[in-house]
Amino acid sequence: xxxxxxxxxxxxxxxxxxxxxxxxxxxxxxxxxxxxxxxxxxxxxxxxxxxxxxxxxxxxxxxxxxxxxxxxxxxxxxxxxxxxxxxxxxxxxxxxxxxxxxxxxxxxxxxxxxxxxxxxxxxxxxxxxxxxxxxxxxxxxxxxxxxxxxx
Numbered sequence: 001x002x003x004x005x006x007x008x009x010x011x012x013x014x015x016x017x018x019x020x021x022x023x024x025x026x027x028x029x030x031x032x033x034x035x036x037x038x039x040x041x042x043x044x045x046x047x048x049x050x051x052x053x054x055x056x057x058x059x060x061x062x063x064x065x066x067x068x069x070x071x072x073x074x075x076x077x078x079x080x081x082x083x084x085x086x087x088x089x090x091x092x093x094x095x096x097x098x099x100x101x102x103x104x105x106x107x108x109x110x111x112x113x114x115x116x117x118x119x120x121x122x123x124x125x126x127x128x129x130x131x132x133x134x135x136x137x138x139x140x141x142x143x144x145x146x147x148x149x150x151x
Contacts, residue, residue: 005108006036006115009043012105014133016122019100022091024117025082026057031065031073036115038066041107048081048102048119050095055081055088057104057117081117094121 028036035041040063048057056078064072083091094100106118125133 005106006039007041007043007107009046009103009105011044012103012120012122014130015125016101016103016120017125017129018103018105018120018122019094020121022083022087022119022121024055024119026115026117027080027082028062028115029073031068031071032062033115034068035062035065036107037109043104043107046104048104050092053085053088053092055083055091055102057081060104081119091121099123 042061046057046060048055050056058078059076060079061076062073064075091102095102100121100123102119103122104117104119108116108118110116
């Protein structure tokens, strides 16, 4: 069974070259979960950082729940990411290298109904890499267009 992706950061794939991908749980409150399931979240400005040996996500926008009361959540608070200690150590070791960062690129729901964040160890692309990405995307569109005409 495939995981239904709720929110995707398309710009992350364009800006970064992904080296390794991980699935992380995230500590949320009830109104945040309801907003995410409604599609009211945005990953464009979000980034991950370490505090000690714990990984947090900052600037992840989750809109206030429309039917929430005075106990509604803050829209851009720091949220702790939940990973196994071995995964955290592996990520921390890689991040200490020059040019490697942790990028959140998608929010999805697991088979058990939990909200998860897909994070990736990434290295920034150079401008010529971005041009190659654009060229590949245009070629794929052209092939799809030709295949659609033939069918």
